[in-house]
Amino acid sequence: MNPPDLGAADPAAFRALYLWADDPEHDFWPGPVQNDVRELIAAGPGRLDPGGLHHEVTEWAGTQTSRFRTRTGLPAIRRIVLNCAPLALKAGAWLQWLVGAGNADRQLSMHVLALYAEDIGVGRPGADRAAHFRRLMDDAGLAGRIVPEDRLADDRQIADRSFRLAALLLAASRYPAVFAPELLGADLCLRWVGVPPPLHAVRDGLDQHAATARTWTALDLAASADRSLAAVRTYLRDNPGDDRPWRAVRWTLDELRAWSDELYDLSGRALDPAFEMAELLRHRAREARAYHHDYRLEGRTLAEWFGTGADQMLGVLARSRLVRPGRPDASPLLRDLIGPGGPMFRVFSPEDLAVIRRWIASLGETATPDAAAPAPAARPVVSSAPELARAPEAAPEAAPATVREAYRRLLQRDDSPAVRGYALDYTRGWLERSRAGIGRMKSPPRQWEPGTLRRWLRDQHDRHDEQFRAGGSLAVPPRERVIDTFVQLAPLNLIDGGWLGGFTDHRHAVRDLGRVLFATYWDELGNGEQPLNHPLIYRDLMREMGLDLPPTASREFAEWPGFRDESFELPVYWLALSRFPRTFLPETLGLNLAMELSGVGGTYRRDRTALRTHGFSSRYADVHNTIDNVATGHSAWAVDAIDCHLAALAERSGSQAAADAWLRIRTGFRSLRPPARRAPAHAR
Known part of the structure; x- marks a missing residue:
């Protein structure tokens, strides 16, 4: 797999970066990816003192927690779980290469290794934070979405933005000599946040017996925040005057803010059955066009309608004889075509069928104002740090001579x-x-x-x-x-x-x-x-x-x-x-x-x-x-x-x-x- 091009301004590139940086045997040379990551890890303006940052992070986390607790419907909860997955399934992975054989006797390394060992549940099967999150996904009926785990990057119900922070941290972790202070600062910010605020909606909305208290404890990074702060302070003791850890705290908070705003809007839209149905049609259109050249609706074949876009297709389908508005069980789409014995049996997963059923049941209802609300404007990220020169392409070097x-x-x-x-x-x-x-x-x-x-x-x-x-x-x-x-x-x-x-x-x-x-x-x-x-x-x-x-x-x-x-x-x-x-x-x-x-x-x-x-x-x-x-x-x-x-x-x-x-x-x-x-x- 070739290194992704982050300079192409394609938000989907972070999906590719996520997969590329997750493979420990890729070639992580100095060059374009390292340069791009350096430019993207740039903090916006604001205070850089530890006390002020801590207050700002925890205040933001508390506000967002209250905000997301209004998301109580199962479609919203499932969307939240999926969009938390890229980061939650790699909890602590940003620390993975900070300790090596050459520095394993340093006090900083002891702090980092202790943090990382806790994140991966050292030596205890199923005790790592990622395993606990997989159990949460199972509780939400989403376990099949990450088998194999690399499949996650192809899941279109996960926004591109949800891969960005995780991908950049994973990529930075492959260059520890370059990004050690940034990784320490990002770690501290994430531990100050604790449980990602959107997940509080999941905790409130799922059956309280589905996810154990142990699972929620495992997902809460806040318990190890003091050690993370000690790691930052140890780094600063050895590197006085270096403010990069604090800038990384602010950058991570900026990234979390932008992600949280987008996920709040996305989870609200997921409560609208028409949004989910249109999304389903959009994702299945390419394969569906191959099989629907004979069936006609309103003068066109279904294959042609699939090519016009999901919104038009949704309207045509709602007006067709295949759908009985408000009556999913009576609708030929579910009863005759998709049901047992129908020509499209097992074409749709149980989750897809639930989406279709909700949409038909909702026809004629007024969409909720929240679901119809426009997406919030992207939060600008402005760097207050001096501009960093791009590192030149690494000149070929000789192999070790002795x-x-x-x-x-x-x-x-x-x-x-x-x-x-x-x-x-x-x-x-x-x-x-x-x-x-x-x-x-x-x-x-x-x-x-x-x-x-x-x-x-x-x-x-x-x-x-x-x-x-x-x-x-x-x-x-x-x-x-x-x-x-x-x-x-x-x-x-x-x-x-x-x-x-x-x-x-x-x-x-x-x-x-x-x-x-x-x-x-x-x-x-x-x-x-x-x-x-x-x-x-x-x-x-x-x-x-x-x-x-x-x-x-x-x-x-x-x-x-x-x-x-x-x-x-x-x-x-x-x-x-x-x-x-x-x-x-x-x-x-x-x-x-x-x-x-x-x-x-x-x-x-x-x-x-x-x-x-x-x-x-x-x-x-x-x-x-x-x-x-x-x-x-x-x-x-x-x-x-x-x-x-x-x-x-x-x-x-x-x-x-x-x-x-x-x-x-x-x-x-x-x-x-x-x-x-x-x-x-x-x-x-």
């Missing part, structure tokens, strides 16, 4: 053709090396069957324990060697969980398999708490060893002379693989199992002994030996993820597809320690 340079550039979530190409080549080369002679590898088992991995996992743990006990009499390495070992592991351990970075993407993180992998990543980074953050724990160990290393994502870190080049090879593989969470899903599952099992019961216990012998804290080794345990820890989660994936694949595509995936998973497992071979030229 593995150290690759490490630094792959730590950035913002992408480029050169870096992405390098990552794909590096991953393929590493996996090709890992596949060599894999048929001779006995572990994991050559064949997968349900239940085999759990038994194998326990056997591996026993083997690690035996090896540890057998080596109990071995001397602890000298202090200098212990320090050197842990120093050379720093490029790897300071990006702990980095192989799972692709599963921070909203599209993966809210799905059954992805949520398990995200929960593992979330654990590696301390569940939003800095004292539990593994990279920070490792930095503390480095300081105990007399080393205060530069920031992980800095050029100084990658070029630090105390590291050997080979210490970057495995970390670069992690980072390169994480760029393609869908393409290399089986390999990632295998690597994840290898990583989580690698030290449990053996290596971590040896590390603990060596560190304590020389007077260093063993906390890093201790915490991994516990959270990676084979009963309820990350190793067990890794096995569960593989079992779930292969079981679903076997059911969906057959046993051969599962066997092929299992071979790829074994390759991923082996990729933690592939056979020794001269590295390809691009990796040196």
Whole structure:
């Protein structure tokens, strides 16, 4: 899918942008889309002080809530739910790439990751905000409108405007280095709003037992507003004088105002049966024209009437013998043509039939003044910020020349053709090396069957324990060697969980398999708490060893002379693989199992002994030996993820597809320690 052209002034372009930005493996290069998003995220005039903005946002939300509570009819409620869907189904997704392996130990990242984890219901099936909104859609009889979810962008009962804010936030999220302050400000505004005001009409209008209190709590972003404000303040502490977060609050409010005004008018019009019927005719006209060349009304074929426009068609149909005004059950249209046994049976969905029935029943009634009211004028958005120059087209750049340079550039979530190409080549080369002679590898088992991995996992743990006990009499390495070992592991351990970075993407993180992998990543980074953050724990160990290393994502870190080049090879593989969470899903599952099992019961216990012998804290080794345990820890989660994936694949595509995936998973497992071979030229 090519990037959409937002410069063409086509409101429907935001539908295309919504789909394009939602796919985590699209090519998100600097260029036209980034430039267009930069120009469109422009705040109108008004106060930028936090207190004034907060008051303005909450006052607007309260006023709109009262306004929408007058929308009580089911057609209006359904229209509101549909038009809230583009944003509600992506709740929190605008934060998805703000945290990466290179900044995961920052206080700002901890705030952002905690917000995002709450939005996606980390690790709990059906607990993400999007799942709760899907249940609300089901309660409103709209669940089929998002199966598959990409179908949403083609739904013409959703206004173009309803995709605009969600699409721009999703697109901005793909360029975190450029739009981080804007994303933080937009997040704060949306959390100050809480529940989108139109949804209060839904809460009042639906059966009170249809949507649970838990669902409404999940849809309310206000509970996490304090943490969002803390994230903004942390950003401003590190970037004093930058007012972009506050401008983004105002821009988001401007967008919400324009969307809310349009939806209020649209939901009012939906209460007019003639509006809904005309809309139905308009949406079905193209396919209907092919089948109605013989039936004539008022001197023309129905096919010709369909070509004249919905309004004229509606009048002709109302005057025809097919309709008995005010009597839908007696109307031949419903009774003979569309009903069971009729030539048009099942052409219309139950929802369509309800629209036709309401329209016929209403014929002869006076339209409500509200429904006939003209649409409000579009709210102008005027930027008070200085004009931003359009970023030039990115000049072609060279691929990383060394593995150290690759490490630094792959730590950035913002992408480029050169870096992405390098990552794909590096991953393929590493996996090709890992596949060599894999048929001779006995572990994991050559064949997968349900239940085999759990038994194998326990056997591996026993083997690690035996090896540890057998080596109990071995001397602890000298202090200098212990320090050197842990120093050379720093490029790897300071990006702990980095192989799972692709599963921070909203599209993966809210799905059954992805949520398990995200929960593992979330654990590696301390569940939003800095004292539990593994990279920070490792930095503390480095300081105990007399080393205060530069920031992980800095050029100084990658070029630090105390590291050997080979210490970057495995970390670069992690980072390169994480760029393609869908393409290399089986390999990632295998690597994840290898990583989580690698030290449990053996290596971590040896590390603990060596560190304590020389007077260093063993906390890093201790915490991994516990959270990676084979009963309820990350190793067990890794096995569960593989079992779930292969079981679903076997059911969906057959046993051969599962066997092929299992071979790829074994390759991923082996990729933690592939056979020794001269590295390809691009990796040196």
